[in-house]
Amino acid sequence: MPELNLVEAVNRALAWEMAQDPSVVLLGEDIGVNGGVFRATVGLQQRFGAGRVIDTPLAETAIAGTAVGMAAAGLKPVAEIQFSGFIYPTIDHIINHxxxxxxxxxxxxxCPLVLRSPSGGGIHAPEHHSESPEALFAHMPGLRVVVPSSPSRAYGLLLAAIRDPDPVIFLEPTRLYRLFKQEVADDGEALPLDVCFTLRSGTDVTLVSWGAALHETQAAADALAQEGVAAEIIDVATLKPLDMATILESVARTGRCVIVHEAARTSGFGAEIxxxxxxxxxxxxxxxxxxxxxxDTVMPLSRLEYQYLPSVQCIVAAVRKTLEGA
Structure with a gap:
């Protein structure tokens, strides 16, 4: 079983589904000849041809509109938006159509399309390159919103997203693209959408998170374990529709909940939970x-990113606060 990082897992999932289903087509800026800005589509145009891995102009509105037309006509387009800060011009087509x-x-x-985009901070990118827009899309009826947190979940959830008959927003945590590797069976097995994954069992507090923030959440759980605190970790994975039953069952056992996400606080998806x-x-x-x-600020540049992103220390402090609340 190969060890893959997240961006390699995305590439393998795309390649598997394209090989199995000729209606799957990819489109986006620089995804063909150059293999994408993060190399998520490297080698796919050479394997499947320029008619199925399509380099587009720098025009996100056109990418989204073309993808909608393709999907309505019976294809399964997977459109890449190069950075999540450039995703907003797609809103007219994605939400209204x-x-x-x-x-x-x-x-x-x-409309069986997937809109893929790198998402979130942690790579010292300039403004517009580190947005976390999941709550915006989750608010809109008719859309699924998926955020993987590991290579294996990226592989299985992307396969499920492509096979889904309705539009899916698939936000890939940029910070996790090459952060770590894990064994991923390249066997075409999809993971279920619309369910949370329980990554760790515990009795004292429920930690709820998704995407890159799960990396710090898991580290915080390790630190808390040294203090005798058993934290249960829930990976939301599909934000919309939300599997609230799994979260409620966990909180019924632990009695406490800390929600962690790197998007801005006001109207962030954590507020919905x-x-x-x-x-x-x-x-x-x-x-x-x-x-x-x-x-509630624009993601700052360079080292200041890590003052913005949720830290292990802040998560541990929040857990201590909720433990003191009873």
């Missing part, structure tokens, strides 16, 4: 829910 096509046509048409806990799990809580998030 892709997300509504099944409803608008009363089920006669669907906290609201659901207040509505459905209030009597399980022994202390207020805590959130560890980014700040």
């Amino acid at each position: 892709a997300a509504r096509l099944r409803y608008r046509t009363r089920g006669r048409l669907s 906290a609201a659901n806990l207040a509505e459905q799990g209030l009597y399980s809580l022994l202390a207020p829910v805590q959130r560890v998030t980014g700040y």
Whole structure:
């Protein structure tokens, strides 16, 4: 079984599905000849041809609009937006058309497209290159929003996203692209969408996170274990639709919850989870829910990124606070 990093896992998933399904096509800026800015599509145009791995102009609106048309016509386009800060011009087509096509046509048409984009900070990139827009897309009916947190989940979830009959926003944590490797079976087995993954069992507190922030969340759980605190870790993975049942079951066991994400705090997706806990799990809580998030600012440059991103120390402090709340 090969050891892959996350960007290699994405490449393998794309290659597998293209080999199995001739309706799968890729499009995006520099994805063909150059293999993508992060090399996620390297070698695919040489293998499958320029008619299926299509280099586009620098025009995100056109990429999204073309993908919607392809999907409506029976193809399965996987469109890459080079950085998540450039994803906003796609909103007209993705929200007004892709997300509504099944409803608008009363089920006669669907829109099986995937919009892939690197997401989040941690690589010292300039402005517009480190956005975390998951909450924006999760707010919109008709869209699935998926954020993988490891190579194996990137592989399995991307396969599931391509096979889904409706549009999926697939945000790949840039910081995790080459952070670590793990064994990934390149066997075409998809992971289920719309479910959370329990990465670690615990009895004292539930840590809920997704994407790159899970790296610090897991390190915080290790540090807490040295203090005798058993943290349960939930990887949300599919933010929309949200598998709230898994989170509620965990909080019913632990009585406490800390939510960790690197997107800005106000109206971040963690607030949605906290609201659901207040509505459905209030009597399980022994202390207020805590959130560890980014700040309500633009992602700062260079080393200041690490002052913005949730740290192990901040997560541990939030857990200690919730443990003191009862």
